[in-house]
Amino acid sequence: MTWTAERHWPVLAQGLAGRLRRDSAGDWDRFIHHPFVRSLADGTLPEEEFRRFLVQDYLYLIQYARAYALAIYKGATLEDMRSASAIVTGLLDTELALHIAYCASWGLTEADMQGQPESLELLAYTRFILDRAQTGDLLDLIVTLAPCLIGYGEIGARLHADPATRREGNPYWPWIALYSGEKFTGFVEAGIRTLDTLGARYGADARYPMLLSEFRTSVRLEAAFWLAGQSGPL
Amino acid sequence: MTWTAERHWPVLAQGLAGRLRRDSAGDWDRFIHHPFVRSLADGTLPEEEFRRFLVQDYLYLIQYARAYALAIYKGATLEDMRSASAIVTGLLDTELALHIAYCASWGLTEADMQGQPESLELLAYTRFILDRAQTGDLLDLIVTLAPCLIGYGEIGARLHADPATRREGNPYWPWIALYSGEKFTGFVEAGIRTLDTLGARYGADARYPMLLSEFRTSVRLEAAFWLAGQSGPL
Amino acid sequence: MTWTAERHWPVLAQGLAGRLRRDSAGDWDRFIHHPFVRSLADGTLPEEEFRRFLVQDYLYLIQYARAYALAIYKGATLEDMRSASAIVTGLLDTELALHIAYCASWGLTEADMQGQPESLELLAYTRFILDRAQTGDLLDLIVTLAPCLIGYGEIGARLHADPATRREGNPYWPWIALYSGEKFTGFVEAGIRTLDTLGARYGADARYPMLLSEFRTSVRLEAAFWLAGQSGPL
């Protein structure tokens, strides 16, 4: 019996997030079952490539924080503004520090990472998000940010539950544990609920084709980002 | 028998523009029946005040062009982009020149007008539009711009049809003729149709409360703008 | 011997903030010596007017937080982003709560204040800031935000030091004490230093005429804002 999102993660069986995810099934599968993900699961990913990925992931977090800063600006209620502000603070004050600590365990210092150029994959993905954020309203922004959050949560949950995932001696097991952990799962579920709330308020059903189109582009860019550490310097 | 928008201008009897207008009836009436408008109709507006209004109106056109520039940027189709670009070009190349020519007949030169500070009313109205334009999507932008276009069209049509409007010796009759003319009426009706088209595509019904709120603020700011030439320098 | 900013607050004797302040001396004086300020100092301001001002001030804080959210987005370094994010968090989580507590002492509840419409003065001032923030870069944004911070600091310091200020039985003494207090003074001085740092990095000297122009508009709007509670509803 294979793991399926709808059965094992009922929050995805309905609501806007689930609908967007189902309607981009092909792209979604290429993202969450990407060879990079499989090589994390069986521990065969070359460590040097993972290090380069971690550098790009560090640079990604900074742009991600910029996108959520626009969510504060675009929020129509104090509650929306505060919720986005908490995410920005969390990213800049906590998540970056955790990421840096994790990277240190791979021999990377923050100074190393700050000096690295952004890859083509990183530029494409983050600047697409930021452009959608400025062009559209808060719903466009949150929809475009959603694949990252939901996808990492689903990958974490699936790999953690999968008996085929190698645990012993797999250098990537802590990464899998992080994204399947209670804390991250809590973030994901909060994000899925936010998407439903905003979707109702901003008319998601009536403008669904545009939302689906930007969600799918974001999913494809997230899939391409797995290779951000593989391509050479821009 | 009094003039009513729905009977005399059937395009306002239905559609998004008509709905927004009806649902902000009190504010709308204070805008289009403002004492300033009545004093244009009977020719009693002090000429010096009208001159100061014309200066602010000139400065307004520039900010209005900036807002439509954002409509190009926010357009999701080439057709939307081209339509907004035609409006920007029309404003910067044609409307400004016409306005300057008209102002010259009132003894104002462009150099005079460029040197004047923006009034509180102008800053409030135009920067509110520009902030909504950046915060929201193309529909928010077009809804917020609508009161100016529709209101001037309705005022022009009503005053032109009203037998009580003074024509002979009224220095403001050319102004009334301009906004009741075929060319301007054509602009207004095109704008009303655009609102319906975009409203359908961007889910206006589902997000109607937010749209109505920004439309009403814009109507109130348009009403306040009649006095832009009356208040002293900021 | 009268209080002067340069002598009593040496941080204003030099640097970008001091230069902007000196070069807009007339507007600056009309802002910080406004009749509203004098009536706070001698306790003659009608309490009802002050209450209406507090409501607008509450609504102002929300827009101010939106402007600082854009400073996170526009920051070019992690340090700039973190510093702006700390201000946003401080505003949304701490300052608003303090303001609400203070307003409660004047009989105002948060629910009362949330339901009030924004005044013309508030719309003009905050949307001008937000438009400059989006149109320009981080330096334009910080320069446009500066008059509020520096002006309140200077007013607080001056009124606190002035023996003519009424302390006993003046219902506005706590307001004066707040803005002359150590905590707020610390904010102001940090803001002045930030202005110098960013000014150097973003070429303030070479683009000074544009910066001065937007600073002066902001000062005039801040002066107009004192009457935000006096004018009727928009």
Place this chain on the structure above:
Amino acid sequence: MTWTAERHWPVLAQGLAGRLRRDSAGDWDRFIHHPFVRSLADGTLPEEEFRRFLVQDYLYLIQYARAYALAIYKGATLEDMRSASAIVTGLLDTELALHIAYCASWGLTEADMQGQPESLELLAYTRFILDRAQTGDLLDLIVTLAPCLIGYGEIGARLHADPATRREGNPYWPWIALYSGEKFTGFVEAGIRTLDTLGARYGADARYPMLLSEFRTSVRLEAAFWLAGQSGPL
């Protein structure tokens, strides 16, 4: 004797454009001497790859027009706004039509091109420009747009002057002729002058490190874009 930009195109020997170009010499050379460019010069580029490039170039023009729409919005003078508006109109009304006509000669219809997804290279390049445009001021925007304009001009001029360039039977000769033609050269020189004018007004010297950094990223993205037709679908 080889062609050099400074000798053959004196406008690049000085001014902001020339300085930026010289200070990013390595990246600049990789852009203008890219294998793709060499294969246009000797006619060896596979035609199918060129067709895919043309599709991405069509999609690029649309995003490029969006960036210039932001230049209208960000312009501080009517002259700057009009100059940017003329470029937007030129792109949407003339350049796109010319490009479509040219593509038709390669068997591509507009409908074909509109249906194609944007490549990773296109997304990275155009959204980087748009994000810089919104984050910075008009100078940041124009600097980031410059490599495309200047580079195509320089490539056109160099290939046209180079006796080694194949003219007879080279299917890419019309492309080279276009970008070395008087009309396009006029655009480029106007763009270089605009850069100098804005550079002086917005303090380019004092903020040069930031400008150079964004110019270089843009050059590298422009170089990567030559392969936009080679990589598979995103």
